[in-house]
Amino acid sequence: MPYSEESLVPFDVKSVWAAMEECHKLGLTKSIGVSNFSCKKLENLLSFATIPPSVNQVEMNIAWQQKNLRAYCKAKGIIVTAYSPLGAKGSKWDINQILDNELTKQIAQAHGKTAAQVCLRWLFEQGVTFIPKSYNKERLKENLEIFDWSLTKDDHEKINQVKQERMFKYGTAAFPLPDLFDGET
Numbered sequence: 260m261p262y263s264e265e266s267l268v269p270f271d272v273k274s275v276w277a278a279m280e281e282c283h284k285l286g287l288t289k290s291i292g293v294s295n296f297s298c299k300k301l302e303n304l305l306s307f308a309t310i311p312p313s314v315n316q317v318e319m320n321i322a323w324q325q326k327n328l329r330a331y332c333k334a335k336g337i338i339v340t341a342y343s344p345l346g347a348k349g350s351k352w353d354i355n356q357i358l359d360n361e362l363t364k365q366i367a368q369a370h371g372k373t374a375a376q377v378c379l380r381w382l383f384e385q386g387v388t389f390i391p392k393s394y395n396k397e398r399l400k401e402n403l404e405i406f407d408w409s410l411t412k413d414d415h416e417k418i419n420q421v422k423q424e425r426m427f428k429y430g431t432a433a434f435p436l437p438d439l440f441d442g443e444t
């Protein structure tokens with residue numbers, strides 16, 4: 260980055276997907292999927308795919324809840340995987356600071372859990388898969404300890420009110436690409 264305009268070429272998704280289907284047919288992969296696909300891109304893919312994508316990996320966390328895309332994926336049987344589930348803590352993209360947010364801290368305190376566990380438990384209760392990243396052994400362990408407790412209805416209602424803002428804004432100075440998400444929210 261920054262990219263020169265000539266280095267950007269249209270994405271030939273039909274050919275790429277045909278090659279991925281071939282990998283699947285050859286037994287080289289169990290499943291094939293996509294990332295950062297909008298509903299519009301999925302609709303296009305599904306119009307010619309003979310093997311539908313098993314998964315769509317997208318930004319998702321309490322500050323970017325992906326309600327529309329999730330509903331679409333659910334209707335089409337596509338699993339959603341949430342990347343940056345902790346809001347990409349500590350990176351330059353961490354604009355929403357969800358682990359330092361008063362609400363996540365309050366909910367965590369009420370359950371005797373950490374803010375990260377609240378964020379991950381919320382994702383679990385949404386029925387999506389998620390990929391928190393940590394290089395720290397204690398935090399890796401902490402991130403797995405989310406299966407023997409649950410959030411309350413009141414917690415969900417409050418989390419539903421969290422201001423929504425996408426971190427990865429393609430089509431901006433930071434990501435000078437065409438809008439990957441086709442204007443969808």
Ligand SMILES: NC(=O)c1ccc[n+]([C@@H]2O[C@H](COP(=O)([O-])OP(=O)(O)OC[C@H]3O[C@@H](n4cnc5c(N)ncnc54)[C@H](OP(=O)(O)O)[C@@H]3O)[C@@H](O)[C@H]2O)c1
Nearest residue numbers: 294342343344345346347348349375391392393394395398
């Ligand atoms: N498909 C895509 O376009 C795309 C885009 C972005 C990211 N991703 C993928 O998504 C995965 C994770 O996303 P991400 O790295 O952006 O963000 P993330 O998982 O939301 O945040 C990672 C950060 O959170 C910290 N962390 C982890 N567990 C924690 C805990 N329990 N308490 C406090 N801090 C904790 C980590 O630090 P420590 O290591 O110090 O614990 C790390 O700095 C990665 O595998 C990445 O490759 C995919």
